[in-house]
Amino acid sequence: MSSPASGNPIVQWIEYRLPIFSWLDHSVGSGYPAPKNLNYLWNMGSLAGIALMIQIVTGIVLAMHYVPHGDMAFDSVEHIMRNVNYGWLIRYIHSNGASMLFLVVYIHVFRGMYYGSYKYPRELLWWMGLVIMLLMMASAFMGYVLPWGQMSFWGATVITNLFSAIPLIGEPIVTWLWGGFAIDSPTLQRFFSLHYLLPFVIVGIVIIHIWALHIHGSNNPTGIDVKGPQDTIPFHPYYTAKDLFGLGVFLIIFAYWVFYNPNYLGHADNYIPANPLQTPPHIVPEWYLLPFYAILRAIPDKLGGVIAMGAAIGVLFLIPWLDTSRVRAATFRPIYKQFFWILLADVIVLGWIGANPAEGYYILIGQIATTYYFLHFLVIMPFVGWFESPWQLPDSISSSVLEKGGGSASGKEAAQ
Amino acid sequence: MSTTTSDGGHGDDASRRDFLYIATGAFGGIGTALAVWPLIDQMNPSSDVLALASTEVDLSPIEEGQSITVVWRSKPVFIRHRTAAEIEAARSVNVQELRHPQADEERVQQNKWLIMVGVCTHLGCVPLGQKSTEPHGEFGGWFCPCHGSHYDTSGRIRKGPAPENLAIPPYEFLTDTSIKIG
Numbered sequence: 001m002s003s004p005a006s007g008n009p010i011v012q013w014i015e016y017r018l019p020i021f022s023w024l025d026h027s028v029g030s031g032y033p034a035p036k037n038l039n040y041l042w043n044m045g046s047l048a049g050i051a052l053m054i055q056i057v058t059g060i061v062l063a064m065h066y067v068p069h070g071d072m073a074f075d076s077v078e079h080i081m082r083n084v085n086y087g088w089l090i091r092y093i094h095s096n097g098a099s100m101l102f103l104v105v106y107i108h109v110f111r112g113m114y115y116g117s118y119k120y121p122r123e124l125l126w127w128m129g130l131v132i133m134l135l136m137m138a139s140a141f142m143g144y145v146l147p148w149g150q151m152s153f154w155g156a157t158v159i160t161n162l163f164s165a166i167p168l169i170g171e172p173i174v175t176w177l178w179g180g181f182a183i184d185s186p187t188l189q190r191f192f193s194l195h196y197l198l199p200f201v202i203v204g205i206v207i208i209h210i211w212a213l214h215i216h217g218s219n220n221p222t223g224i225d226v227k228g229p230q231d232t233i234p235f236h237p238y239y240t241a242k243d244l245f246g247l248g249v250f251l252i253i254f255a256y257w258v259f260y261n262p263n264y265l266g267h268a269d270n271y272i273p274a275n276p277l278q279t280p281p282h283i284v285p286e287w288y289l290l291p292f293y294a295i296l297r298a299i300p301d302k303l304g305g306v307i308a309m310g311a312a313i314g315v316l317f318l319i320p321w322l323d324t325s326r327v328r329a330a331t332f333r334p335i336y337k338q339f340f341w342i343l344l345a346d347v348i349v350l351g352w353i354g355a356n357p358a359e360g361y362y363i364l365i366g367q368i369a370t371t372y373y374f375l376h377f378l379v380i381m382p383f384v385g386w387f388e389s390p391w392q393l394p395d396s397i398s399s400s401v402l403e404k405g406g407g408s409a410s411g412k413e414a415a416q
Numbered sequence: 417m418s419t420t421t422s423d424g425g426h427g428d429d430a431s432r433r434d435f436l437y438i439a440t441g442a443f444g445g446i447g448t449a450l451a452v453w454p455l456i457d458q459m460n461p462s463s464d465v466l467a468l469a470s471t472e473v474d475l476s477p478i479e480e481g482q483s484i485t486v487v488w489r490s491k492p493v494f495i496r497h498r499t500a501a502e503i504e505a506a507r508s509v510n511v512q513e514l515r516h517p518q519a520d521e522e523r524v525q526q527n528k529w530l531i532m533v534g535v536c537t538h539l540g541c542v543p544l545g546q547k548s549t550e551p552h553g554e555f556g557g558w559f560c561p562c563h564g565s566h567y568d569t570s571g572r573i574r575k576g577p578a579p580e581n582l583a584i585p586p587y588e589f590l591t592d593t594s595i596k597i598g
Contacts, residue, residue, distance in 0.1 A: 154562075157539070157540040157541065158540060158541065160540075161540035162539065175460065175461060176460050177459070178461075179461055179462065180461050180465045180490060181461065181465070181489035182489065184465075184490050186461075186462070186465070190459065276492070277487070278542060279542045279544075279562060282561070283562050297577075300577055301577070301579075302539075302577060302579050305577070357564075358563055359564060
């Protein structure tokens with residue numbers, strides 16, 4: 001990253017007319033002072049950005065070979081897999097890349113929840129992140145429809161039918177979404193159009209997300225505010241180097257899926273061409289949507305299930321106000337900290353339930369886990385905030401780092 | 417302006433500006449809304465999709481106890497030649513106890529022919545039960561594998577999450593052994 005102070009005359013010529021170098025420097029360069037105690041959980045933001053870029057690049061290339069038509073879509077995907085040079089690689093990167101993007105985004109979200117990153121003054125930053133997550137879900141769902149296999153077709157049927165639960169206008173809305181009286185080629189073509197569009201909308205909101213981030217800066221593992229220059233280090237080279245190391249680890253995991261287990265996260269039924277007259281015995285969404293699918297099925301009423309699923313994400317928009325504690329990070333909240341881990345376990349249970357058929361004791365467990373999910377946000381979060389006595393917060397980010405033994409002896413002396 | 421004598425002139429001027437401002441805004445707003453409508457309506461079914469809206473079926477090859485599935489408006493339609501026992505089972509139910517109360521007589525034109533849209537009213541899967549080897553649910557009719565809805569021998573919802581009975585498409589008997597759906 002060129003510093004704006006660079007003596008290069010071309011840089012100076014551009015900078016005078018369009019201050020793009022100083023803008024980059026303040027965004028991800030040495031001009032962005034970041035808290036000096038960020039741990040590896042703070043890698044997820046940049047990893048999500050990189051994963052999004054990988055999806056966009058591989059997606060643009062796949063669109064050069066894919067045919068969005070009911071009669072040809074499935075065959076065109078097989079054509080990509082068998083005939084197009086490196087088509088198999090690009091498609092496996094794209095299909096597993098969706099999972100990798102969700103993985104880092106979910107860690108990013110839970111990190112924000114643990115360290116209270118959604119609290120004042122970062123409420124809008126949190127909201128922008130949730131909007132990105134919703135757009136990702138819509139985009140991933142429509143992308144999964146494009147191969148036009150059995151799971152594509154019936155997943156699309158079930159999800160679009162959710163809108164039919166809306167009283168009175170539900171049926172006309174579903175017909176409008178489909179462009180017909182059932183899922184068919186018109187549906188596929190509009191999903192393709194929107195699947196191509198949404199990632200660029202996401203990029204736009206990511207830019208707003210980063211803009212909002214830089215107004216008050218990153219939160220940090222102590223949750224306390226930066227009090228001065230002694231609490232920060234320049235983003236570049238310190239965090240660019242740390243993020244690059246994290247990227248290496250991320251790409252190793254990514255490569256494992258692409259090269260050694262490319263179909264594990266998908267479903268075998270999607271290699272059967274779509275058949276509008278036969279539903280597969282078990283319809284399951286991709287893993288990243290399973291917890292929400294479990295909440296949908298936990299309510300034994302069509303409209304109620306749809307409302308609960310929407311509310312599961314809607315409630316996340318409210319947590320800046322549902323969390324009544326004045327302390328941001330759960331690190332210093334002895335009671336809330338435990339509830340956080342129970343919530344994480346609860347979401348994993350919901351994911352496991354979502355992957356199983358809705359029968360027998362799976363139904364009961366799903367209902368208990370759904371109840372607990374809402375209980376956490378609507379009851380536990382406000383009440384624990386009121387009654388809990390948080391532990392003593394460190395005086396500053398700097399002193400917390402030095403107390404942990406992170407500093408050398410001379411560093412400690414210097415701090416004292 | 418300061419030299420004008422009439423205050424009324426001032427007031428008129430202001431309200432006239434307000435009116436022009438609101439009228440211009442409303443004109444622009446309504447115009448934009450009208451311009452957006454074609455962009456929304458283009459997603460509704462196109463003329464060729466609407467043109468495929470009826471299907472004729474010959475019933476004569478279907479033996480008693482057999483079912484066939486035909487396609488109408490890209491949806492499966494179940495046509496079942498019911499046995500006397502199935503008709504009896506469908507009619508011995510107390511209609512008031514049903515989730516979606518409908519007598520079997522309301523759902524058929526000829527007792528032995530049950531004709532209905534084979535799309536689960538929950539989330540749109542195709543229920544099993546058209547073949548004798550498939551599960552028929554607890555009420556001897558159809559069973560939806562997606563979320564476990566059970567339909568009886570009249571296609572009525574009896575158990576599970578679906579809110580309504582399997583829909584009856586509009587159809588008419590052209591002769592005793594052929595129908596036109598749609």
